[in-house]
Amino acid sequence: MRIKKLNKKCKDLAYQYGIVNPPELIPMKYSRTGKCAILGYYDHSDNTIAINKYAIEMWSIKSIVDVIKHELIHAKCYHEFNHGGHGEHFQMLCKMVGLDKETTRAVKTKVHI
Numbered sequence: 066m067r068i069k070k071l072n073k074k075c076k077d078l079a080y081q082y083g084i085v086n087p088p089e090l091i092p093m094k095y096s097r098t099g100k101c102a103i104l105g106y107y108d109h110s111d112n113t114i115a116i117n118k119y120a121i122e123m124w125s126i127k128s129i130v131d132v133i134k135h136e137l138i139h140a141k142c143y144h145e146f147n148h149g150g151h152g153e154h155f156q157m158l159c160k161m162v163g164l165d166k167e168t169t170r171a172v173k174t175k176v177h178i
Contacts, residue, residue: 067121068092074126075114075133079140082162088140090133092118105132107139107149114140131168138164 072090079087088107093115105116114136120129138158139149146154159169 070126071116071121071129071133074130075137078130078134079137082137082141084137084141084144086112086144088112088114088137090114090116092116092121105136107136107143109140109143109149112140134162134164134168138162138169 068090075090076087089112091113093103093105102117102119104120105114107114114133116129116132116136120132138155141158142155143149145158148154156169
């Protein structure tokens with residue numbers, strides 16, 4: 066199943082980024098806000114990364130991995146600075162691990178109805 070492969074990739078990247086306790090990757094229900102879909106989020110309360118179920122089913126592995134990388138930086142930011150968000154620490158960590166601008170900004174995507 067695709068989620069197992071993605072979970073392994075998530076754990077490998079987490080170790081590469083210096084995250085000692087890698088988050089578990091779980092699918093989230095198709096979620097949208099207006100005409101935008103939420104791609105993923107990191108939940109520090111249970112150390113999970115939820116990825117949009119539609120994206121898991123329909124997108125290329127590379128595109129999903131980009132979302133995972135983005136969410137892993139949120140995890141690292143929370144573990145190192147005790148907060149998430151897209152602020153200064155998040156941007157600094159993205160640069161440290163070499164994320165490109167698209168992956169750094171990956172938050173929402175337009176949904177065609």
